[in-house]
Amino acid sequence: MTVNAGAAVAAATIRTKVRIPLRFSDGWATGADVYTFTGLVDGKEHLALGLGDYRTAEVPLVRPHSECMTGDVFGSERCDCGPQLRESVERIAATGGYLLYLRQEGRGIGLYAKLDAYALQDGGLDTYEANLALGRAEDERDYSAAAQMLAALEVGGIRLLSNNPDKARQLATLGVEIVEQIPTAAHVSVSNVRYLRAKVEHTGHTIALPA
Numbered sequence: 001m002t003v004n005a006g007a008a009v010a011a012a013t014i015r016t017k018v019r020i021p022l023r024f025s026d027g028w029a030t031g032a033d034v035y036t037f038t039g040l041v042d043g044k045e046h047l048a049l050g051l052g053d054y055r056t057a058e059v060p061l062v063r064p065h066s067e068c069m070t071g072d073v074f075g076s077e078r079c080d081c082g083p084q085l086r087e088s089v090e091r092i093a094a095t096g097g098y099l100l101y102l103r104q105e106g107r108g109i110g111l112y113a114k115l116d117a118y119a120l121q122d123g124g125l126d127t128y129e130a131n132l133a134l135g136r137a138e139d140e141r142d143y144s145a146a147a148q149m150l151a152a153l154e155v156g157g158i159r160l161l162s163n164n165p166d167k168a169r170q171l172a173t174l175g176v177e178i179v180e181q182i183p184t185a186a187h188v189s190v191s192n193v194r195y196l197r198a199k200v201e202h203t204g205h206t207i208a209l210p211a
């Protein structure tokens with residue numbers, strides 16, 4: 001599919017760009033140009049981090065990462081978001097591209113509802129059933145703002161760093177050309193293996209899980 005980026009979404013513009021040196025808890029460090037935007041459709045404060053030689057990358061490596069406060073900030077082992085974020089930043093910095101940090105906690109249902117869903121999962125439901133039990137959709141995420149940011153950054157085709165077939169489908173529908181989809185590594189622990197298995201079995205994520 002070849003469509004000009006942004007063809008299907010309203011235009012957003014770059015609001016600011018500022019350099020931030022990054023150092024992760026394991027000591028690995030890099031620098032990011034952090035972009036903010038005006039005109040994003042949902043009014044949320046999404047960020048784009050330009051990493052490595054992103055300006056000259058022929059087809060930038062792009063990961064749309066959905067915010068996960070428990071995983072990204074506190075190192076929760078109930079999911080794989082923290083290790084995926086860490087891995088993604090390093091891989092993007094190596095080849096040049098963007099980490100899109102999307103403010104859609106808990107697959108779009110919000111932080112409190114995500115914690116409520118965790119409680120239901122402790123009662124036996126899987127991650128998708130728990131969302132439904134709360135009267136929410138299994139996955140409420142919408143990638144329109146991601147497509148808007150890529151268009152504002154004048155990114156045409158991307159190499160998509162993701163295991164999620166829905167991200168690829170939505171971005172393509174929104175006019176982003178996916179030149180290639182590249183899976184992240186499997187970050188498996190005793191606490192998240194049930195969650196990862198549900199992602200594979202229920203929504204076709206490409207995660208290589210141990211048998």
Ligand SMILES: [Zn+2]
Pocket residue numbers: 068070071072079080081082
């Ligand atoms: Zn998470």
